[in-house]
Amino acid sequence: MTRVVAVPPALSLPVIEAAFPRRLHPYWPRLQEKTRSWLLEKRLMPADKVEEHADGLRYTDLMAGYYIGAPDDVLQAIADYSAWFFVWDDRHDRDIVHRRPTAWRRLKLQLHAALDSPRTHLYHVDPLVAGLADSVMRLYSFLSEKWNARFARHFHAVIEAYDREFRNRTSGTVPTVDAYLELRRLTFAHWIWTDLLEPSARHEMPDAVRKHPAYRRAALLSQEFAAWYNDLCSLPKEIAGKEVHNLGISLIHHRGLTPEEAAxxxxxxxxxxxxDFLAAEKDALRFADALADGTVQGSELSTAVKRIVANMRNWFSTVYWFHHESGRYMVDSWDDRSTPPYVDNQAAGEK
Incomplete structure (x- = not known):
């Protein structure tokens, strides 16, 4: 899949285009088709919006460019979960825009419950709750109960971070730079996407690997890049919309920078x-080499870590191009710049 898109000079990163070649999982065409069907089946987007917008949003491109080497069923589960995540993000945004705190609080509690007990929420009346239950049940089938508990712990924290963002945005509170950076690691789900590298590599990482500074630093830098590049791309729109959740806006509000200086x-x-990642990548690969201790187990672990580090690298290019190809960010083409054309403005149960 080769596309040529024009990247605005202010957002152009020549090093990404030159040193981080794009890759795409060979399952991608089926992935796109099956995730589109899943969105329809789970009623996560109205049929007309799926037909008109699902492919152009390129959610499956993002995941197919990241989790290279994943078994097809693992990649499909991740892609469906990722599509669900974007729909949830849109519901969260609409609940803020339309001042629906009761609806948001109800959803927050239901998502926590579905995460802990997905099987009992598969037929929940709210498609967003049922969709999470379905995707999480599939993700929970690949590795151990310990991995499942870690994933759940990390996602419970993401749900609570979304709640803090809800309160900040509805009260007009601009978090300090340090508070924002801490919160952003959760609202962008840094450790969720990192956790999912493990079933993609067919290998659960022991704590000694996950918590090793070389592994953790490479993982964090790849995710920080994605979150901050997203902020850079959306800064003009979010300043115009009087948003409060953007690194640039925190820099303007708390550090006295002009919008140009903040960008x-x-x-x-x-x-x-x-x-920093290019240096951290070398450290992580050296660490992976050292894991090959002459045993079969050590060799398999070393190989899995190398696959994961390679996919951390893939995150840079797939995120970069996603921002310039997805209809999610083509605000100038929307009929109403305040309302994405692919969202449903209703809260669950409302008419």
């Missing part, structure tokens, strides 16, 4: 993630 600082941090 430059966010870009500097994005570029720093890239250069």
């Amino acid at each position: 430059e600082e966010v870009r500097r941090r994005v570029e720093g993630c890239i250069s």
